């Protein structure tokens with residue numbers, strides 16, 4: 001496997017692990033947060049800034065890049081790394097989730113999914129083989145299997161059929177992948193909130209020997225307690241010597257709770273998405289910078305933050321920019337939010353080294369204002 005996971009240390013009191021994930025574009029520490037660059041750009045950030053804040057692997061989306069600009073243009077440009085001038089890790093999602101969340105879905109057949117483009121309504125077809133072929137043209141370091149993504153509250157019978165199809169699709173994707181090249185391919189465990197279906201899905205995928213395993217079907221609107229319950233019985237089903245990736249997570253509390261349950265990799269649009277309306281995460285909870293209370297507040301967003309934004313600009317200035325629709329304001333809030341989550345993961349890794357992750361969680365939650 002060109003993507004290898006090295007387990008460095010298990011935290012004494014939880015399921016948390018310290019590790020390293022080796023890719024053709026570098027080796028990065030886990031647990032890690034991956035900034036999302038859906039359309040080959042982490043919104044408003046330059047690659048140098050992402051590197052400066054310590055980002056290792058970023059996420060891009062097969063579905064979006066297939067529709068626009070098309071995988072052939074990215075391929076001709078030399079692949080995604082060349083195209084976006086990013087020489088560290090890139091992970092691409094397979095399109096499975098986007099098909100189900102973005103486009104009004106036509107129908108699911110055994111061979112794949114027929115649906116309409118969310119851009120212009122044109123008819124499209126995506127299959128496990130096609131999703132692998134596109135990702136190989138994008139040249140990502142870590143690729144995702146094409147999965148069927150049922151809503152969390154679907155019936156047991158529907159989810160059972162869906163899990164069985166996702167396993168058949170995973171096998172087809174793996175076969176197609178091995179003919180193309182050997183970058184890392186992850187299987188995506190499904191099964192919604194049903195323990196036996198999660199077991200079945202994990203068993204099927206682990207037998208296919210993927211480079212790593214994503215936990216799908218979560219962070220899709222279910223209560224956080226539900227997500228943690230599913231994680232409690234799903235991560236132990238996955239091999240210790242492979243990375244575990246919880247898709248679409250998340251908020252500071254969910255990141256810490258996921259690490260405690262043995263998750264190694266996370267991605268979420270949250271930091272850059274909320275930044276664009278001026279909402280920032282700080283060690284003392286969220287600061288919604290547009291609030292009038294910050295008009296004359298000349299302190300940084302977070303006194304404890306060492307990021308470019310916090311070292312050079314005040315809340316009053318950032319509030320002024322956001323209120324005035326000055327684009328630079330979005331860059332400052334995006335930079336800070338990404339730095340905040342990347343720095344949180346650095347602190348979590350240190351807590352694993354010191355075997356005091358639960359104490360770290362308590363003090364972080366207390367200061368952030370989680371109940």
Ligand SMILES: CC#C[C@H]1NC(N)=Nc2cc3[nH]c(NC)nc3cc21
Pocket residue numbers: 093094095096097098144147148149150151188215216217218219220247248249
């Ligand atoms: C059902 C299912 C499923 C998973 N399948 C794939 N391919 N990508 C995902 C991306 C996600 N993002 C979020 N929350 C923002 N949950 C996700 C779940 C998946």
Ligand SMILES: [Zn+2]
Pocket residue numbers: 301302305306307308309310311336339
């Ligand atoms: Zn900051």
